[in-house]
Each structure stands twice: as structure tokens, then as C-alpha cells.
Amino acid sequence: MTWFNRHLDPAALGLAVLTNTADPRTAAHLASCARCRRESDRIALVLADARAGADAAVDAAFGAADLERQRQAVLQRIARNGGAARVLRFPHGPDDRPVTPPRSDARWLVAAAAAGLLLGVAAGQLPHLVNAARTTPGVARAVAPGAPSPATDWRLDDSLLREVDAALTSVTRPELEALDALTPVHYEIR
Amino acid sequence: MTRLPPRGKRASFEPAPEAAAVAAEVKALLDAGHRDEAAERFGRLVGAWQRRALRVAFQYLGNAADADDAVQDAFVKLYAHMTTYRADLSFDAWFTRILVNTCLDHLKARRRLPAGSGGRHDAAWDVAEALPSGEPSAERRLAARERWSALSAAVGQLPERQREVFVLTHLDEQPPQAIAQVLGMSPATVRVHLFRALRRLRSVLGDRS
Numbered sequence: 001m002t003w004f005n006r007h008l009d010p011a012a013l014g015l016a017v018l019t020n021t022a023d024p025r026t027a028a029h030l031a032s033c034a035r036c037r038r039e040s041d042r043i044a045l046v047l048a049d050a051r052a053g054a055d056a057a058v059d060a061a062f063g064a065a066d067l068e069r070q071r072q073a074v075l076q077r078i079a080r081n082g083g084a085a086r087v088l089r090f091p092h093g094p095d096d097r098p099v100t101p102p103r104s105d106a107r108w109l110v111a112a113a114a115a116g117l118l119l120g121v122a123a124g125q126l127p128h129l130v131n132a133a134r135t136t137p138g139v140a141r142a143v144a145p146g147a148p149s150p151a152t153d154w155r156l157d158d159s160l161l162r163e164v165d166a167a168l169t170s171v172t173r174p175e176l177e178a179l180d181a182l183t184p185v186h187y188e189i190r
Numbered sequence: 191m192t193r194l195p196p197r198g199k200r201a202s203f204e205p206a207p208e209a210a211a212v213a214a215e216v217k218a219l220l221d222a223g224h225r226d227e228a229a230e231r232f233g234r235l236v237g238a239w240q241r242r243a244l245r246v247a248f249q250y251l252g253n254a255a256d257a258d259d260a261v262q263d264a265f266v267k268l269y270a271h272m273t274t275y276r277a278d279l280s281f282d283a284w285f286t287r288i289l290v291n292t293c294l295d296h297l298k299a300r301r302r303l304p305a306g307s308g309g310r311h312d313a314a315w316d317v318a319e320a321l322p323s324g325e326p327s328a329e330r331r332l333a334a335r336e337r338w339s340a341l342s343a344a345v346g347q348l349p350e351r352q353r354e355v356f357v358l359t360h361l362d363e364q365p366p367q368a369i370a371q372v373l374g375m376s377p378a379t380v381r382v383h384l385f386r387a388l389r390r391l392r393s394v395l396g397d398r399s
Contacts, residue, residue, distance in 0.1 A: 009389075010384070010388070010392050010395050010396065011314075011388035011389040011391075011392060014388040014391075014395055015384055015385050015388055018359045018360060018384065018388075019359070019365065019366055019381065019384070020365075021192060023192075024191050024192060026192075027192035029348055041301075041398070042396065043322055043395050046337055046394075046395055046396060047360060047395075049333055049334045049337040049338070050334070050337045050338045050341040050342075050360070051338075051340075051361060052334045053334035053335050053336075053337055053338025053339070053341075054244065054245055054248065054249060054337070054338050054342070056334060056338075057248060057338065058241065058244050058245050058248050058257075061254035062241070062244055062254065062258075065201060066238075066258075067240055067241065070236075070240060070258060070261065070262060071233060071237055071240060072235045072267060074236050074262050074265040074269075075229060075232070075233050075236070076231075077262065077266045077274070078229055078232065078266060078269050079229065139219075141355065184270055
């Protein structure tokens with residue numbers, strides 16, 4: 001068994017000294033172990049000495065006249081309005097979260113943006129859709145005149161694409177309009 | 191947790207209740223548009239807190255000139271935000287937070303300076319120079335000087351959070367609950383940071399191994 005297993009770590013003793021509290025295990029050990037009590041007293045003395053040293057350093061560097069000079073300097077800066085200071089929100093804690101709009105507001109915003117997008121796309125596509133509705137029966141003519149003689153496969157493709165176009169232009173499905181707007185129709189491909 | 195008998199605390203250290211009352215007065219005067227009177231009352235607040243503030247700033251910054259600047263800046267910031275002060279919250283925690291943030295700003299600004307262009311880097315040397323010597327209790331003062339010099343140098347090497355927690359606990363004698371409010375963490379986290387800081391400072395505190 002090592003020394004540290006039997007006696008308290010100096011950090012644990014220091015924690016107890018600085019916070020004036022100890023967890024039950026530490027408190028129980030301190031109550032029964034004279035050696036750790038002595039060590040705890042020694043650490044308390046080291047910390048108190050260091051604190052006294054800090055106080056002495058501040059007292060030596062800032063006498064009464066220095067403190068008054070500093071106080072006057074602060075008041076003069078305040079009189080000059082102090083300049084721009086960083087904003088410090090308070091209190092600061094676990095509940096201190098960035099301010100965001102309420103969730104329902106955010107939902108309405110998204111819905112409005114989506115509706116606007118769909119309307120815009122639909123309005124933009126309207127002339128094409130009207131044009132397509134007029135020319136659907138003659139789509140093959142638009143493809144054929146100057147082009148090389150189409151193969152059988154091409155005709156099949158053409159027929160299929162016509163069906164797809166007809167389906168898309170004849171059936172009104174608002175939820176598909178945005179997708180439709182992004183999909184090139186075959187009569188646009190020359 | 192078992193409460194241990196307090197020891198080694200300063201006899202009279204805590205100006206908090208008076209300071210909170212004066213802060214509330216300053217806010218009321220500012221709200222009413224009496225700026226001159228508010229500034230006069232604020233001067234009292236500065237007088238009550240500046241030594242304590244200097245102690246913390248001195249530990250952070252390691253020299254008197256920087257500590258002086260940081261404490262002045264902290265008070266000016268405090269006044270600039272006085273109208274937002276809420277009497278139901280801890281004035282102590284608010285001001286300490288402003289002070290710590292200001293010290294950290296000064297440290298960052300110092301790091302941005304090229305070497306040798308300003309700011310002192312040897313905190314331990316500075317502390318030793320600042321301490322008085324040759325007085326009747328010279329032996330005791332010498333021990334205190336040496337201990338603070340060693341501890342101060344070691345604290346300067348701690349990670350930022352550990353250093354904040356240690357300085358506020360040791361020099362400012364704040365309990366974990368108050369530090370938790372200042373630094374925006376739970377009291378348990380404060381204790382963890384403090385324990386880790388103490389482990390790193392073990393050689394200075396005197397390791398028995």
C-alpha cells in the first residue's frame with residue numbers, strides 16, 4: 001500500500017482548506033488522521049502566507065495616495081463619459097442563451113418563404129406551360145425538320161417524353177410545380 | 191459536504207452589502223438623471239472596492255501598472271452599465287466578472303505586443319520587488335514574499351479556467367457558489383477546476399511524497 005492510498009492528497013486537503021468544506025470521506029479521514037490534519041494545517045499556512053504576500057505586494061504598490069489618484073482617474077474618465085465599453089450581459093449562467101425568435105415565428109417565416117418561392121416559380125413558368133399546352137400534339141414536328149432521320153429508339157423516347165410532358169402540364173399538382181420548374185422539358189432541348 | 195471551521199481568512203474583507211446598496215443608489219440617481227450625484231456616489235463604491243480589485247488584477251497581470259489600468263477600466267465599464275444593474279442579483283458577482291474579463295482583455299492585448307515593447311513578463315520578480323522588506327516582522331514577511339512569489343509564478347502557468355478559479359478562491363476568498371455565478375459554470379465544475387489547479391500547484395504547496 002502506498003502513502004497516498006493511506007493519506008489524503010495535498011490537492012484534496014487544499015480544496016478542503018480553500019472552500020472550508022470537505023466531502024464525507026475527507027472529513028472522516030481528517031477526523032481520524034493526525035498526520036493529515038497536520039498537513040492540512042501546513043497547507044492552510046502556506047496559502048495564508050501567500051495571501052498575506054499578495055496583500056503586502058498590493059499595499060506596497062498602492063499606498064493611500066495611489067488609491068486616491070486611481071479613484072480620481074476613474075471619476076475623470078467617467079466625467080469624460082468613459083468611452084465605449086463592451087456590453088456585458090448579466091446574469092451569466094446556464095440559462096444565458098442567445099436570443100432567437102420564438103419557434104412558431106420561425107416556422108411561419110419558413111412557410112412564407114416557401115410559398116413565395118413556389119408562387120414565383122409558377123408565375124415564371126406560366127408562359128412555357130401555356131405554350132407547351134398549345135404545342136403538345138405537334139412536338140414531334142418541332143424536333144424533326146432539320147434533324148437527322150430519327151431512329152426507332154428516338155421515336156419511342158419522344159413518345160414517352162410527350163406523355164410525361166402531357167402529364168405534367170395537364171395535371172395540376174402544386175406540390176410538383178417547384179420540381180417541374182427545375183426539370184428541363186424535352187421541347188427545350190434542340 | 192461537511193463544513194470545516196474557517197481559518198486563515200482576512201478579518202474584514204467583504205464590502206459586499208454596502209456596495210450593493212450604493213450600487214442601487216447610483217442606478218436610481220442615473221435613472222433620475224442626476225449624473226453628478228451618481229458619479230459622486232460611484233466614487234464611494236470605487237473606494238470600497240479598489241483594493242480588493244487591485245489584488246485580483248495584480249495576481250492576473252503581475253505588475254502594478256497593468257493592474258492599475260485594468261482596475262480603472264473595470265470601474266469605468268461598471269459605471270457605463272450601471273443602469274442595467276439589478277438589485278436582486280449579486281453585485282459582487284457582477285463586478286468580479288467585469289474585472290476578470292477586463293484582466294483577460296489586458297492579458298490578450300499584452301500577448302499581441304512584440305516582445306520587449308511593453309508589459310512585464312516576470313510576475314515573480316515583480317512581486318518580490320513590490321513587497322516591503324526590512325520591517326520588524328521581516329522573517330515572516332520574507333516567508334510570505336517567497337511563498338507568494340513561488341505560488342504566483344506557478345499560478346501564472348495554470349490553464350485559464352483553473353487560474354481564474356484559483357485566484358478568485360484564494361485571493362478573493364469567494365465560495366464556489368459565488369465563483370460559479372461569476373464564471374457561468376456549476377459549483378461542482380468550480381470545485382473540479384480548483385482541485386485540478388491544486389494538483390498542478392502541489393509542488394508549491396509542499397508535496398509530502
